[in-house]
Amino acid sequence: MASARRRVIVVAVGVAYAVLLVFGERLLGGSAGVVILVASFVVGFAWLVLLVAPWAARGRPGRRAPVRRERP
Template structure:
């Protein structure tokens, strides 16, 4: 998966999460807290897997190493 596609997936997840935060309590009622908690975990995990892991796997630039 290319860098652009990973970022697009993450932006879509963040927008969906923001909509859930705004509309969720009105639509879901009492169970909105649990749904928002799970969504927070999913978005955080997606951020780690899609952006941080590929960056960490590449490692630091050789010119920065001493």
């Protein structure tokens, strides 16, 4: 999946979460707290898996693996 597509997914989930935070209690009533808690987990997980994990797997650009030298 392309980087731009992953970013669009995360932004869309984030916008849906923001709408839920603003209008959640009016739409869901008393159960809004549980839904917002689960939505927080989903947004965090999507951000972590779709944006942070690929970035972390690539590593820092231009950095080579450290040279291991044995001591005499």
